[in-house]
Amino acid sequence: MLINESKNHYFYLHKWCILTKGHVRSTITDFSRERIKLIPNDLYDLIIKYNGNKVSKLLTDASNDEDRTVISEYFTFLYDEEFIVLTENEEKEFNVDINTEFDFPQIVNNAIIDYNNKSTYSINNTIYQLNQLGCQSLHLRFYTIFNSIQLDTILSSIKNTTIRDVSLFVKYIDDNFVNEIKNLIIEKFMRISQVIIHHYPINKEKETIENKHFVYSSAPIDSCNYCGVINPIFFDINKITYLTGQNHNTCLYKKIAIDVKGNIKNCPSMKKTFGNIKKTTLSEALMNEEFSKLWNIKKADINICKDCEFRLVCTDCRAYIGNDIYAKPKKCDYDPYTATWKNS
C-alpha cells in the first residue's frame, strides 16, 4: 500500500500490537499472532504521535522530501506487516487502551516440583495440596532416571486435579524409553503439553504430536541450576504473560516450588525456604508474609531491563541476580544500551 493512496484514511495500530521503546531501538509485539519485530525508535515516536490520525497528516507534518520518503517506507512496512488498520472514518474506540487489570483467581497459579533419586518427600501429597490451592500449571522436573512405569504412577496423581497444563522433564535412558514415554503421554495424559527429554545423545529437532511438544535436549540438566537463562528462544509472546507482567513478576507471581529436598520455596533455585513439605503444608508456607515479597517486581522496576525493548516478552528471573533485588538477571547476555548479545 502506497501512502498516497490512503491519504484520506485514518490509521490505527492493531489493539494487540504493543509498542515497547528501548534505549536504542524499539519493538512491536503482535500478541494476537505471537510475533515480535524490531523497529527504529523514530518509528516508535511517529506511531505514538500519529496513531488515530489521518494518513495525510503524516505527510503534511514532514518537513522535507527526505522525511516524506522515510515516512512512506515506514507506512508501507506497517501496512504490509498488518500492524495497522486503515478506516475511512474516525473510529475512536480503536484507540482505547487494553485493560491491564488482570489477576489469576487461584491462590497459587503455577508450581515447580523438583525430584531426583535422593528425594524422599511424597509427590502425591504435594499434588494433592496443589489441587487444594487451585494450581493450574505445573513443571515436574526429574533430574535422574525414572522409568516409564514409575512415571506412569506419579503422573496418574495429576488426573482429576485443577492442574491443566504440565511440562515434564525426564532424563533420557535409551530409545526404548523415549518411545514408551511418548506413547504413555499421548495415550494417557492429556494435560501434559510438553516433555523435555534431557541428556539426549544428540541435539534433535522438537517434535509435535497431537499438540504435545517433545523437546530433545542434549543439555546435562542435573539440577535446578540450569534454570534462569535468558535467551530469545525463551521469549514468551503471550497475552497472559503480557498482562501478568504489567503488575507482577512474570516468573514468580503466584508460584510455589518444592526443591529436591522437599523445601518449600518461591523457586527451587532460591536460598530462602519456608519449611519442608514433610512438616509444613503449602498453605502454611503461603501464610508467611515474606513468601509473596517478590511477586510484584515487574520488568519496569528492574535496572537495565526497564530500558530493554524485549521487556514485555522476556520472562524475569529473580533467583540469579546477586545482592540487588532489582538487578538485571545474571544469566542475560543482552545489553540494551548497545543492542547486542554478548556471545553473538
Ligand code: SF4
Ligand atoms: S536486559 Fe532484561 S528484559 Fe532485556 S533481554 Fe535481558 S533480562 Fe530480558
Ligand code: SF4
Ligand atoms: S526465578 Fe529464575 S531460576 Fe527461579 S524458576 Fe524463575 S527463571 Fe527459574
